[in-house]
Amino acid sequence: MIKKPLKKLSDTPWWLLAASVLAIVFVWQLFTDDSYKVIVNALSRGIGTTIFVSLLAFILATLLGLLVALMKGSEIRLVREIATFYIEIVRGIPMLVLLFYIAFVGAPQLVAVFNWLCTYPIKWQWFDAMTIRDFNFTARAIFALTIGYSAFIAEVFRAGIEAVAKGQTEAAQSLGLSRMQTFRLVVWPQALRTILPPLGNDFVSMIKDSALVSALGVQDITQLGKIYSSSTFMFFETYNVVAFLYLVLTILLSLAVKWLEYSFKKQTR
Numbered sequence: 454m455i456k457k458p459l460k461k462l463s464d465t466p467w468w469l470l471a472a473s474v475l476a477i478v479f480v481w482q483l484f485t486d487d488s489y490k491v492i493v494n495a496l497s498r499g500i501g502t503t504i505f506v507s508l509l510a511f512i513l514a515t516l517l518g519l520l521v522a523l524m525k526g527s528e529i530r531l532v533r534e535i536a537t538f539y540i541e542i543v544r545g546i547p548m549l550v551l552l553f554y555i556a557f558v559g560a561p562q563l564v565a566v567f568n569w570l571c572t573y574p575i576k577w578q579w580f581d582a583m584t585i586r587d588f589n590f591t592a593r594a595i596f597a598l599t600i601g602y603s604a605f606i607a608e609v610f611r612a613g614i615e616a617v618a619k620g621q622t623e624a625a626q627s628l629g630l631s632r633m634q635t636f637r638l639v640v641w642p643q644a645l646r647t648i649l650p651p652l653g654n655d656f657v658s659m660i661k662d663s664a665l666v667s668a669l670g671v672q673d674i675t676q677l678g679k680i681y682s683s684s685t686f687m688f689f690e691t692y693n694v695v696a697f698l699y700l701v702l703t704i705l706l707s708l709a710v711k712w713l714e715y716s717f718k719k720q721t722r
Contacts, residue, residue, distance in 0.1 A: 472704060479697050488687065492694045495681050499674040500698060506591065506673065507663045510598035511656050517599060518606030525611055536607070543604035548597075549665050555597040556669055560588050594666035598659065606655055613648035614640060649717060653710030657703050664699070674698050 483489045524536035543551070564583050617640050625635040667676035674695055682691035 472700070476697075476701075479693070486690075488690055489694065492681060492687070492691055496674055496677045496691075496694055496698065499672055499677040500702075502591075502671065503660070503663050503673045503702070506595055506598070506666060506671065507656075507660045510595045510602065510663075511659045513595070513599040514602035514606055514659075515652070517603035519610050521603060521607035522610035522614065525607065526614065540604045540607055543600060544608075546601075548601050548662055549668065551601050552594065552597040552665055552668065555600065556590065556593040560593050560596075561585050564588055590669040591666075591671050594663075594669055594671050598662065598666075601662075602655060602659060606652065609648055609651045609655065610644075612651075613644035616647045617643045646717065649714050650710070653707070653714070656710070657706055660702050660706060661699065 483493065521536050521539060524532050525540070527533055527536075546554070564585050564587070567583055621639050621643065622635055625639040626632075630638065663673060664675040667673055667679060670676065678691050678695040682688045685691070
């Protein structure tokens with residue numbers, strides 16, 4: 454009767470216990486120190502922005518990454534070379550540099566191209582030219598994160614698809630399935646088991662790298678923390694709260710990914 458609880462306790466991950474202790478200490482300070490309550494209230498407005506930017510950018514990056522991965526697996530050499538060029542160039546640029554480049558170079562060029570396409574060869578009277586102010590910094594940050602992470606996600610998809618044995622594809626095609634049916638019914642369900650863990654890790658990284666958008670003035674957790682700490686000089690307390698909020702988001706997400714992975718493996722047995 455005593456061994457079962459002890460066995461369950463020994464199976465509990467130590468990192469989760471350590472994280473729980475840190476969370477208890479922080480929550481205790483939150484209830485006993487009024488300054489922490491004020492800081493949490495000041496930074497809580499940035500949680501929604503952080504989640505929105507990360508989630509939307511990740512969804513778009515996943516879709517774009519899947520497209521690039523399929524292009525890289527194409528039988529047409531030109532398509533493969535374009536996809537490889539995209540992946541190698543984007544992965545070689547630091548995320549912060551890519552963020553600045555898209556925000557201050559790429560965005561104005563996109564606006565100029567959009568205005569040109571809408572006014573050539575005939576300028577429509579109802580069309581109002583788009584200005585760079587219409588492309589706000591939040592949208593630019595999402596676009597930059599989408600471009601940056603799509604290259605990494607494309608390699609995740611490529612590795613997962615190539616992990617499926619070629620015999621599976623050949624067997625499906627011999628049964629009369631089309632290439633699309635073979636991918637959807639045979640390749641993709643098997644590849645998903647390989648893709649899911651690194652894809653979840655990329656989402657966790659996206660949450661953390663979303664802090665870079667504060668460099669553009671986007672009102673996320675980091676930006677609000679910078680503003681509050683610079684006005685109150687409470688740097689220690691403020692960045693404790695910033696770190697705690699990011700830890701809560703990433704740990705909860707990691708646990709959700711592990712649960713999803715376990716459920717998927719259980720269903721496919």
